[in-house]
Amino acid sequence: xxxxxxxxxxxxxxxxxxxxxxxxxxxxxxxxxxxxxxxxxxxxxxxxxxxxxxxxxxxxxxxxxxxxxxxxxxxxxxxxxxxxxxxxxxxxxxxxxxxxxxxxxxxxxxxxxxxxxxxxxxxxxxxxxxxxxxxxxxxxxxxxxxxxxxxxxxxxxxxxxxxxxxxxxxxxxxxxxxxxxxxxxxxxxxxxxxxxxxxxxxxxxxxxxxxxxxxxxxxxxxxxxxxxxxxxxxxxxxxxxxxxxxxxxxxxxxxxxxxxxxxxxxxxxxxxxxxxxxxxxxxxxxxxxxxxxxxxxxxxxxxxxxxxxxxxxxxxxxxxxxxxxxxxxxxxxxxxxxxxxxxxxxxxxxxxxxxxxxxxxxxxxxxxxxxxxxxxxxxxxxxxxxxxxxxxxxxxxxxxxxxxxxxxxxxxxxxxxxxxxxxxxxxxxxxxxxxxxxxxxxxxxxxxxxxxxxxxxxxxxxxxxxxxxxxxxxxxxxxxxxxxxxxxxxxxxxxxxxxxxxxxxxxxxxxxxxxxxxxxxxxxxxxxxxxxxxxxxxxxxxxxxxxxxxxxxxxxxxxxxxxxxxxxxxxxxxxxxxxxxxxxxxxxxxxxxxxxxxxxxxxxxxxxxxxxxxxxxxxxxxxxxxxxxxxxxxxxxxxxxxxxxxxxxxxxxxxxxxxxxxxxxxxxxxxxxxxxxxxxxxxxxxxxxxxxxxxxxxxxxxxxxxxxxxxxxxxxxxxxxxxxxxxxxxxxxxxxxxxxxxxxxxxxxxxxxxxxxxxxxxxxx
Numbered sequence: 001x002x003x004x005x006x007x008x009x010x011x012x013x014x015x016x017x018x019x020x021x022x023x024x025x026x027x028x029x030x031x032x033x034x035x036x037x038x039x040x041x042x043x044x045x046x047x048x049x050x051x052x053x054x055x056x057x058x059x060x061x062x063x064x065x066x067x068x069x070x071x072x073x074x075x076x077x078x079x080x081x082x083x084x085x086x087x088x089x090x091x092x093x094x095x096x097x098x099x100x101x102x103x104x105x106x107x108x109x110x111x112x113x114x115x116x117x118x119x120x121x122x123x124x125x126x127x128x129x130x131x132x133x134x135x136x137x138x139x140x141x142x143x144x145x146x147x148x149x150x151x152x153x154x155x156x157x158x159x160x161x162x163x164x165x166x167x168x169x170x171x172x173x174x175x176x177x178x179x180x181x182x183x184x185x186x187x188x189x190x191x192x193x194x195x196x197x198x199x200x201x202x203x204x205x206x207x208x209x210x211x212x213x214x215x216x217x218x219x220x221x222x223x224x225x226x227x228x229x230x231x232x233x234x235x236x237x238x239x240x241x242x243x244x245x246x247x248x249x250x251x252x253x254x255x256x257x258x259x260x261x262x263x264x265x266x267x268x269x270x271x272x273x274x275x276x277x278x279x280x281x282x283x284x285x286x287x288x289x290x291x292x293x294x295x296x297x298x299x300x301x302x303x304x305x306x307x308x309x310x311x312x313x314x315x316x317x318x319x320x321x322x323x324x325x326x327x328x329x330x331x332x333x334x335x336x337x338x339x340x341x342x343x344x345x346x347x348x349x350x351x352x353x354x355x356x357x358x359x360x361x362x363x364x365x366x367x368x369x370x371x372x373x374x375x376x377x378x379x380x381x382x383x384x385x386x387x388x389x390x391x392x393x394x395x396x397x398x399x400x401x402x403x404x405x406x407x408x409x410x411x412x413x414x415x416x417x418x419x420x421x422x423x424x425x426x427x428x429x430x431x432x433x434x435x436x437x438x439x440x441x442x443x444x445x446x447x448x449x450x451x452x453x454x455x456x457x458x459x460x461x462x463x464x465x466x467x468x469x470x471x472x473x474x475x476x477x478x479x480x481x482x483x484x485x486x487x488x489x490x491x492x493x494x495x496x497x498x499x500x501x502x503x504x505x506x507x508x509x510x511x512x513x514x515x516x517x518x519x520x521x522x523x524x525x526x527x528x529x530x531x532x533x534x535x536x537x538x539x540x541x542x543x544x545x546x547x548x549x550x551x552x553x554x555x556x557x558x559x560x561x562x563x564x565x566x567x568x569x570x571x572x573x574x575x576x577x578x579x580x581x582x583x584x585x586x587x588x589x590x591x592x593x594x595x596x597x598x599x600x601x602x603x604x605x606x607x608x609x610x611x612x613x614x615x616x617x618x619x620x621x622x623x624x625x626x627x628x629x630x631x632x633x634x635x636x637x638x639x640x641x642x643x644x645x646x647x648x649x650x651x652x653x654x655x656x657x658x659x660x661x662x663x664x665x666x667x668x669x670x671x672x673x674x675x676x677x678x679x680x681x682x683x684x685x686x687x688x689x690x691x692x693x694x695x696x697x698x699x700x701x702x703x704x705x706x707x708x709x710x711x712x713x714x715x716x717x718x719x720x721x722x723x724x725x726x727x728x729x730x731x732x733x734x735x736x737x738x739x740x741x742x743x744x745x746x747x748x749x750x751x752x753x754x755x756x757x758x759x760x761x762x763x764x765x
Contacts, residue, residue, distance in 0.1 A: 039247055040333065042218060043295040046085035046125045047330065048365050049337030050078055050345070051300060056112065057089035057131040067342045075118040077350040082362050085125035087299055087337050088115065089176060091132040092155050099147070102154035109162055120169060127220060127299070127337075128163075129173035130155065141180050141195050152199060156206045164212030173220035173251065173299065174203040186763065188224065190713060193235040196224050200239050208245075218247050220297065226253040228281045228298075230735030231712065233288045240294055250289045253300040254281055256321060261304040263312050263510035264502060265759070268487045268543075270320040272629055278325055280733065286332045298329060300339040308511030310343060310354065314487065314545065316375025319360050323371065323451075326364025359451040368395035369450030372422060373658075377429070378484075378546040381437075381461040385429045389576075390455075391658075392422040393624060398448040404432065404441055420624065432457050437483030460484045463544055465523070465552050465565040472530035475561045477523040477552065479516075484548060486516040486523065490541035493534075494553075501532045504758045506541075530556065575657035579604040582634070582651045582661070587669035591728035592643035595669045597636045599651055606655045612636050613650045613663070622650050622663050630654065637723050637754060639730045646670040672728070683750055690764045692753070700751040702764070705738040714738040718762040723754040738764075 058065040078086060090112065097103040112128075119126045130138075130152075141148040156172075163170060178199065180192040200221045207214045221240065223232035233252075240248050257277035259267035267274065289296045303321065305312030313321075329336050338344065338361065345352055352358040363369050373391040392399070399417055402409045409415055414428040424443075432441040441457040460483030468477050490506040491499040491513070498506045500513050508514055513529040516522075523542065533556060540552040551566035584600035597612065609632045613622035620626060628638060641647060647670075650663040683701040692698070706714035717735045718724050724732045727744050743749055753762055 039218065039249060040290075040293075040295045042125075043249060043297055043335050044333055046297070046337075047335045048083055048326075048361065049085035049087060049125075049127075049297070049299075049335060050081075050083040051087045051089065051337055051339045051341075052115075053089060053339055054341035055089075056115075057091045059091055059094060059132060059136070062111075065341075068347050070115050070347075072118045074347055074350065075115065075122050075124070078345065079122040079124055081345070081358070083124065085127065085335070085337065086119050087127040087129065087173075088112075088119070089129055089131035091136070092130055093133050093136045096151065096155060100150065100154075102151050104155065104158050109158075113162070116163075116166075116170060120167065124169075126170045127173050127297075128159070128170065129176050129220075129299075131176040134175050134178050138175060138199070139179055139182065141199075142191065149198070149202065153202055153206060156203055157210070160207045160210035160214050164210050164214045166213060168213055168217050171218040171220055171249070172203075172207060173222070174200050175222060176299075177226045177253065178222060179225055186717075186761070187765070188231055192224055193231065196222075197235065197239045200236075201243070204243055204245070204248075216247055218249055219245075220249045220251050220299070222251050222299075226251060226299065228252040228254060228285050230284075230717070231715070233284070234712075237288060237292065237294070241292075246293075249295050249297055250285075251297045251299040252285055254278075254298050254325075255300075255302055255304045256325075258304070260313070260317075260321070262512075263305050263488065264507060264512075265505040265757075266488055266490075266507035268314060268317070270317045270324070272627075274321070275324060278321075279328060282328050282332055282334065284734075286334065290332070290334075295333075295335075297335045297337065299337050301325065301336050302339045305511065306343065309515075312511045314375075314485075315354075315356075316371070319356060319375070319451075319453075320371055322357060323360045323364055323369045326361055327368055330365050356451070356454065363449075363451045367449045368397065369453070370394045370397045370399070370445070370447045371453045372445070372455060375454060376456040376458055376545065377424065378458050378460055379429060379433060380546070381459065381482075385426050385433065387426050388424045388429065390422050390424075391420055392417065393420070394447070395450070397450055400446045400448055403444045403446065409443070429457065433459050435459065437461065437481075458483055458546075460546055462548055463542070463550055465542065465550055467562075467564045469560075469562045472556065472559045472561060473527050475525040475530070475554070475563070476517075477525070477563060479521055479523050481516070481518060481521065484544040484546045485518075487543045487545045489514045489523075489543065490539075491529075491533075492539050494537040494539050499533050499538045500529045503532070525554070525561075530561070575606065575655065576659060578659040578661045579607055579653040579655045580661060582610060582653050582664040585649065585651055585664045585667040587647070587649050587667040589669045589671050590637075591725060591730075592672045593641050593728070593730040594637055594639045594723070594725060595641060595647060595649075595671060597638060597649055597651070597667070599634050599664060601634045602653045604653065604655060606657065608632075608654050608656045608658075610634065610636075611652045611654055611660065612638070613652070614638060615648050616645065618648050618666065618668070620648060620650070622652060639723050639725070639732055641671050643671050644673045686751075686764075688764055691762070693761050694758055695755050695760055697754045698752075700753065701748045702751070703743075703748050705741065705743065705749050707739050707743075709739055711739055712737050714765060716741075716762070716764050718753075720757050720760045721753065721755045721762060722760075723752065724762060725752040726750065 054065040055062055055067050055070055095105045095108045116126055138148055178196050180195050181189055223236045236250055255261050257274040259265040260274040285296050303313055360369055371393055377388050379385055402415060414425055416423045434440045437459055439456045440459050443455045445453040463482050463484045464480040466478040470476060489508050491508050492506050493499050500508050513526055515524050517524055535556050538554050542550045552563060554561055554563040579602055582599045582602060586598050588596045590596050609630050611630050612628040613626045614628045615626045646668055648666055648668045650666050652663050653661040683699045686700045686702050688704045715737050719733050721732050726741050727750055
């Protein structure tokens with residue numbers, strides 16, 4: 001928000017910038033109205049975008065979900081934040097009259113027009129959609145086909161007619177997150193794909209035949225559920241290809257790798273698995289749509305945990321996720337539209353609830369930002385304060401200086417930086433500690449480019465959990481947090497087995513099964529947690545960000561719950577000695593796309609795992625640019641490689657204190673020239689359909705794949721796997737039709753599957 005005391009000269013400069021922006025957008029509108037828009041350039045000009053969420057999409061009136069009336073001042077404030085486009089979600093259900101006309105409330109259309117006009121006047125591209133109607137009534141299309149289609153068509157006829165003379169900087173989105181099946185399923189019903197094709201096609205024909213600028217207006221079509229996966233993507237490509245119109249944009253949504261996004265299954269950090277899911281999703285969308293000339297908008301992005309609290313995922317991990325997502329999507333020319341239901345940009349004060357998040361997002365559309373391994377340093381009461389090392393990810397930038405409040409710290413005295421390690425000196429940390437539990441100071445790192453990065457200096461002691469008694473409607477554990485913060489919670493029956501929701505993992509979902517209440521010094525176990533537990537004794541392990549793990553026993557008997565603490569588990573004393581370098585590294589090509597690595601077990605007692613590094617250059621130095629993955633065993637299969645290519649590998653060992661060894665001796669292997677060979681192993685014949693969940697390495701074979709060229713009902717799909725090779729080719733965590741995979745010379749398909757998680761999944765239908 002522009003405040004009244006800003007100098008007139010600065011205000012004039014802002015006005016000039018806005019006028020220039022309006023001229024650019026107006027020029028593009030004219031070109032679009034003439035039927036000659038460049039849709040890719042149009043979509044890129046929308047970057048970045050913002051959602052006016054929980055407003056017109058509310059199932060009551062505009063304010064029924066807690067946000068104020070939308071004003072012109074709000075729209076102008078959004079534009080002033082640097083956003084170039086606005087998505088206006090609308091739920092039409094309660095604003096539609098009865099059959100057969102299904103007349104939209106004219107007063108609402110007038111109100112909607114007002115907000116759209118303000119948005120266009122502010123220089124924003126505008127996307128108008130049909131939102132929660134998808135699950136309110138469109139979902140019933142299977143059983144009420146004609147009624148749903150008639151209502152849907154009637155709504156879009158009226159919208160098209162009402163806005164047909166608007167400039168083409170207003171676009172229409174056919175429907176938000178369409179679904180035709182109640183609940184969640186790991187498989188996609190082909191009928192659902194056909195129904196979405198019918199809706200998208202009907203929407204397209206209605207708009208295009210309504211005249212005015214609608215003949216060339218950009219139209220946004222979603223995948224089923226707005227999912228960025230297969231076969232949803234291929235289905236939408238089929239629809240767009242059939243329509244043969246260059247003014248169509250594809251849209252999907254992305255809320256991150258689910259365990260990280262919801263803070264479940266122990267995924268509390270933006271780790272390599274989470275990062276790879278992000279890359280795989282963006283690459284999948286880019287390769288499928290944009291390689292065929294279809295521009296893409298990610299119409300909603302964020303984190304699922306935000307639905308419960310902005311604190312569900314640790315703050316620094318949130319920033320790293322958004323930093324990399326904005327960078328990676330923007331590098332692929334995919335436009336992102338932030339989902340904001342009012343929790344990010346305050347609609348009353350026009351201020352960001354988390355300015356650091358905003359700064360990272362906005363910077364990400366121009367350049368990379370830098371950060372450290374964690375955004376905190378924990379200093380324990382009673383222990384001597386020593387130098388603290390943290391890994392720093394510069395991402396091509398330089399560290400300029402670090403500030404403590406207004407004080408610029410002295411490089412070489414207060415801190416030092418060597419390659420990718422930032423060291424804070426004990427003398428600095430000692431003078432920053434106040435002796436009060438919690439955040440004692442915040443250090444701000446300033447870099448040559450990108451957003452600043454803040455590191456919290458936290459003074460703490462071991463948290464103390466106390467006895468309690470309550471009921472299953474909500475059980476509260478009195479807790480002295482002593483400056484520490486809760487990261488996640490494990491729950492297992494002392495008799496064996498995981499307890500609570502999502503019992504495939506002992507780690508429960510933050511904010512759903514449990515939540516810390518720092519203001520009242522409690523940890524709450526929710527009704528939802530107890531709804532999925534049986535009577536008996538349950539061991540809880542509270543994992544804190546300091547590294548402390550506190551064990552607590554609860555006893556459930558009917559609706560009665562009691563609890564008491566066990567002896568706290570504390571981390572070992574600070575360790576700065578790295579483990580021994582791995583030995584005996586070998587590399588063996590097993591197909592045209594994968595290489596098996598093997599090395600001797602490291603015998604250090606505090607070993608946490610191994611880091612694998614890969615390069616196409618012999619004698620390379622391991623670093624972040626050639627890091628592949630951290631693993632817990634002394635073997636790894638590297639997949640997704642280019643055929644007939646020599647790869648060089650080195651491995652390091654990492655201990656539980658984060659110390660990393662010197663690299664192993666280099667090993668190399670050359671991938672085979674083409675597919676058709678299979679990895680070694682004894683293959684078990686399977687009968688289709690076939691589904692498998694769980695960790696382990698398996699070898700299967702079958703001669704029952706479909707080879708019919710147009711049979712899309714027979715397929716292979718997988719997720720959370722480390723490897724899925726079929727006849728020597730890599731199909732890890734992708735959807736593929738069976739007829740797209742050629743059999744081996746003996747008529748069999750040989751399947752090599754490897755997963756590390758209980759929720760690793762493969763299905764062959």
